[in-house]
Amino acid sequence: MPRNSRILILLSPVILWLLIFFFLPLISVFIYSFLKRGTYGGIEAQFTLENYQRFFDPIYLRILWRSVSTAFVCTAICLLVGYPFAYYLAYYRPKFRNVLLLLVVLPFWINFLIRTYAWILILRTEGLLNSSLSVLIPGFQPLELLNTPFAVQIGLVYGYLPFMILPLYVALEQMDMSLIDAAKDLGASSRHAFWHITLPLSLPGILAGSMLVFIPTVGAFLTPDILGGGKVSFIGNVIERQFKTARDFPFGAALSFILMIIVLVGTVLYFRTLKGRESVET
Amino acid sequence: MKRLLETNIILVFLFLYIPIFVVIVFSFNSGNQISVWEEFSFAWYGKLFKNPNVWRACKNSLIIAGVATFISTIIGTAAALAIEKYRFRFRDSLIKTLFLPMIIPDIVLAIAVLTFYRTVVDYPLGLTSVIFAHVVFNIAYVTIVVRARLEGYDATVEEAALDLGANEWQTFWRVTFPLIAPGIIGGALLAFTLSIDDFVITFFTAGVGYTTLSVHIYSSIKFGITPELNAISTMLLVNSIVLILLFLWFRGRKTESI
Numbered sequence: 001m002p003r004n005s006r007i008l009i010l011l012s013p014v015i016l017w018l019l020i021f022f023f024l025p026l027i028s029v030f031i032y033s034f035l036k037r038g039t040y041g042g043i044e045a046q047f048t049l050e051n052y053q054r055f056f057d058p059i060y061l062r063i064l065w066r067s068v069s070t071a072f073v074c075t076a077i078c079l080l081v082g083y084p085f086a087y088y089l090a091y092y093r094p095k096f097r098n099v100l101l102l103l104v105v106l107p108f109w110i111n112f113l114i115r116t117y118a119w120i121l122i123l124r125t126e127g128l129l130n131s132s133l134s135v136l137i138p139g140f141q142p143l144e145l146l147n148t149p150f151a152v153q154i155g156l157v158y159g160y161l162p163f164m165i166l167p168l169y170v171a172l173e174q175m176d177m178s179l180i181d182a183a184k185d186l187g188a189s190s191r192h193a194f195w196h197i198t199l200p201l202s203l204p205g206i207l208a209g210s211m212l213v214f215i216p217t218v219g220a221f222l223t224p225d226i227l228g229g230g231k232v233s234f235i236g237n238v239i240e241r242q243f244k245t246a247r248d249f250p251f252g253a254a255l256s257f258i259l260m261i262i263v264l265v266g267t268v269l270y271f272r273t274l275k276g277r278e279s280v281e282t
Numbered sequence: 283m284k285r286l287l288e289t290n291i292i293l294v295f296l297f298l299y300i301p302i303f304v305v306i307v308f309s310f311n312s313g314n315q316i317s318v319w320e321e322f323s324f325a326w327y328g329k330l331f332k333n334p335n336v337w338r339a340c341k342n343s344l345i346i347a348g349v350a351t352f353i354s355t356i357i358g359t360a361a362a363l364a365i366e367k368y369r370f371r372f373r374d375s376l377i378k379t380l381f382l383p384m385i386i387p388d389i390v391l392a393i394a395v396l397t398f399y400r401t402v403v404d405y406p407l408g409l410t411s412v413i414f415a416h417v418v419f420n421i422a423y424v425t426i427v428v429r430a431r432l433e434g435y436d437a438t439v440e441e442a443a444l445d446l447g448a449n450e451w452q453t454f455w456r457v458t459f460p461l462i463a464p465g466i467i468g469g470a471l472l473a474f475t476l477s478i479d480d481f482v483i484t485f486f487t488a489g490v491g492y493t494t495l496s497v498h499i500y501s502s503i504k505f506g507i508t509p510e511l512n513a514i515s516t517m518l519l520v521n522s523i524v525l526i527l528l529f530l531w532f533r534g535r536k537t538e539s540i
Contacts, residue, residue: 003368004370006368007364007368007370009360010360010361010363010364011360011361011364011376013356013357013360013361014357014358014360014361014380014421014425017357017417017418017421018379018380018383018418018421021395021398021414021415021417021418022382022383022391022394022418024398024402025391025394025395025397025398025402026394028394028397028398028401028402029390029393029394029397029398032397032401043401081290081294084286084287084290085287085290085291085294087287088284088287088288088290088291092284092287100291102530103295103298103299104294104298106523106526107298107299107302109475109479109522109523109525109526110302110479110518110519110522110523111478111479111481111496111499111515111518111519111522112479112481113479113481113496113499113500113503114305114499114515114518114519115301115302117305117499117503117511117515118301118302118304118305118515119301120316120503120507121301121304121305121308121316121317121512122300122301122304122317124317126315126317126318127317128304128317131318158297158298158301161294161297161298162298190283215385215387216387218387219386219387219388219389219390220387221387221388221389221482222481222482226503226504236387236389239389239390239393240389243393243396243486249397252393253393253397256389256390256393256394259387259389259390260386260387260390263385263386263387264385264386267385
């Protein structure tokens with residue numbers, strides 16, 4: 001069989017499948033976002049920019065800001081917690097390094113819904129956190145923790161922390177640690193060596209981890225839905241409402257498109273930055 | 283400094299595992315409260331096994347995950363073979379395109395597919411509508427795992443087989459396939475886990491009456507949490523952990539990294 005037809009046979013299933021069930025749907029959402037909403041939740045075949053204009057209403061801009069800023073804070077927290085974690089594994093090379101890594105990855109494979117639900121048990125008014133605090137502190141008044149931005153923030157950090165740790169570990173692990181010793185021999189302080197050697201060399205890991213955390217959190221739907229109890233909406237929740245309850249599909253389509261653009265711009269920026277630093281491996 | 287870093291490690295693990303243990307522990311609680319301990323019992327597991335809705339949801343989850351895994355494993359393996367064995371035009375663009383379904387927020391993928399079914403092709407929502415959508419995101423993961431297995435794969439054994447008179451079909455099944463089989467099984471297990479665990483895409487593309495376990499759990503969280511939820515969650519937890527250990531075992535059969 002000639003080489004080209006072999007490639008064609010191997011690739012036509014994936015190309016066809018993605019074309020029909022991925023690209024055509026995305027194109028139809030794009031077209032949809034320019035149509036008018038019909039009277040009974042349907043659509044009217046009439047071109048309009050209304051759905052995009054509506055997005056600039058302060059209500060939606062505030063929701064967009066909440067999604068982006070929460071995702072940003074989540075990324076920062078994951079970095080602050082994840083970096084020392086990955087650094088310890090890479091620098092001190094503890095004996096059970098692989099087991100520790102496996103334990104970091106394991107929660108990622110556990111149903112996200114269940115992991116989010118678990119926080120309800122901990123954060124609710126009669127939950128474990130409040131009851132342990134009331135045992136420790138006499139006269140403690142239970143806090144309202146569930147259905148708050150705090151609960152959503154915790155849930156997101158919980159969900160995506162492993163995504164930060166792994167790329168950081170990979171970057172730090174590849175680093176030549178003798179560079180640090182060399183710098184110290186030449187008179188650099190530990191702090192100086194960290195800021196001028198370790199941190200710059202681990203930047204690809206920081207970028208990759210940040211992207212892997214930021215992208216899913218900005219588009220999050222489940223965490224704000226379950227731990228925010230409808231009070232802490234993200235763009236994802238507004239999109240869901242347009243399709244499940246409000247039945248304003250064109251507006252939901254426009255919001256989805258905006259969300260997708262944000263995510264894609266983030267991804268492209270990431271690859272640009274990476275390419276500026278070193279050639280990308282694919 | 284080392285002490286501080288070690289404390290951080292311990293705190294991270296407590297943070298990651300306390301919630302999971304809490305669910306498991308409370309699934310063995312006898313009371314009607316989800317997070318107030320009374321006494322040890324299997325009562326909620328008993329209720330769970332007698333709940334026909336749970337069985338139906340379980341069946342739907344298995345059908346969807348099984349079929350989606352089957353389709354995506356074939357498509358993903360074929361794609362991985364083409365990418366690793368040949369250099370062709372648009373190869374880089376194809377690799378990037380394959381990642382797109384992983385990057386795009388699942389809610390966007392979900393409503394895109396829903397819109398497509400509803401307005402463009404007028405396809406009825408049921409089990410197949412979910413399966414088609416699951417295959418989209420599963421393909422990417424299967425391809426990655428199989429490609430990893432193919433890296434460093436020695437193509438000369440195939441040439442040797444062909445030289446010795448085997449036809450291409452025989453060469454694939456007798457030489458290539460056994461060599462990459464752990465990668466394929468690993469990819470399939472991964473796809474199966476992702477499919478069973480998926481909620482968002484299923485929630486939007488499943489027809490009324492085609493509840494999966496994830497959707498069942500979601501509705502319970504939203505419309506009436508009972509301790510039964512702790513029991514179902516624990517069952518699913520155990521299931522995921524078994525699948526993932528199997529996955530790691532199959533993938534680790536050549537290399538030892540995670």
